[in-house]
Amino acid sequence: MAIFNYYPQTLSPDWPGGYWLHWGVFVVIILVFVMAMIMGFIWFERRGLGRFQVRLGPNRAGPFGLLQPVADAIKVLIKEDIIPAKGDKLVHWLAPVVAFVPALMIFAVVPFHDGALLADLNIGILYVVAVSSVGVVGIFMAGWGSNNKYSLIGAMRAVAQMVSYEIPLALSIIGVVLIAGSLSMNSIVEAQSIPFILLQPLGFIIYFLAACAEINRTPFDLLEAESEIVAGFHIEYSGMKFAMFYLVEYCEVLAISAIITTLFLGGWRGPLLPPFLWFLIKVFGVFFLIFWVRSTIPRLRIDQVMAFAWKCLLPLALINLVITGIEVIALPPALLWTVMFLNLAIVVLLALLWSKFFRLGGGRVEV
């Protein structure tokens, strides 16, 4: 059965030889990977949204509209860069950079192959949580530097949302860390003899929802709700700086897809195909799920979003943490399949309970 357990040989920590060479090669790999995937995602999402909304989507530039992201990039690059006269120019200029750098830094610890990552930090997943919490500062700076009330409202909503959803996000990661026994991303992948989504179904659901809220994808994209506050924090941005914010959005989606792949779907592990291809397939699968949610569910109200974080996700994350802790200490590893079905039953039970007792305030506005 060797064919179904395709174990690649581990790459040495300084592959392809030499400290600086390792850095250079992986920085290039990450940049190419991120840029190529973002272009692909943008094309796929625009075409796919067209299909979901019963229209054609962009199909003029190149075959099947494949060159649309290139055309968009050129258009946005040659646009005039406008800075509000009464805005804080330095803060306005720095904001896209501050938002973009943390989103890109996450990829330093994402394993593409056994041992193939820029830095195998032994605090890997904690590094991801810490770095991604810096990105909100960029949104703040954009909201403040623009000197526009809608930008400011967008930024205020962003902080309320991000600070709230960070708690269930981190708590759901702890469940995975408890089972894997390590914070390092590569060790977490190595610990997954079966993908952790089977052992941690509740953790996966909580992480998925909290991450969607954290990166402001559509059911939770209150900080740029077009119908209420025009475009939120990036209303005063144009040209290259707007493109940076657009890139940040997709870069964060890619990062979340890569992290879910690593934590819950077994990362680069899989039969037959080479690990890198498995990684890409899983990342794309998660992205498709995020995009599907986006095109299906309408935007929530701010009170619904906040109530969902505090009354639904937080208690569920705490319950998940306690159950996982008991299972890790009390149950022997031989009962893997029992634990799997037990956890699935718990998810169904909790979902039914919460859908019965937990209401998002119907038509009323609860503050």
Next chain:
Amino acid sequence: MIGLDIAFWILAVVGIVAALAVVLLRDIFRAAISMILCFLTVAGIYVTLSADFLAAVQVLIYVGAISVLVILAIMLTREVQRGSPSNKLRIPAFIVVVLFLGAVSFALLNTPWQVSAELPVEPTTAALATRLFGENGYILPVEIAAVLLLAAILGAIVLVREK
């Protein structure tokens, strides 16, 4: 170790400049941004000391949570552009600050600082956990801190609750 020295001096200079900017800038939004830069350089210094867990926690809590709350408070304040105007307590504040600076400098200069000869522990997380939660560890202070924070949260809720 020349690389570590270079890193330390860059981080130290940037950190001190950022800390001065927090105090001296009139625009308090920019001051808050400088404070974030200062916290980040402190995290960088932790990294050069092989305290990776501490560095990540520093970024997560100080940059990701505390600074964000500070900025939110600034955004809720009106007439921020005029900066932070001083009031009648200027001179008492100056005296307190000078006394505090003197006390801290005295303590710093008169402490025999020891450098541990042991190599840093790798990985740090397991060692930290054993010290905090293991036998003869600091489990009681950890629990007391947790109860204290809970009391603070409850207190805040009671203070802002609508009657």
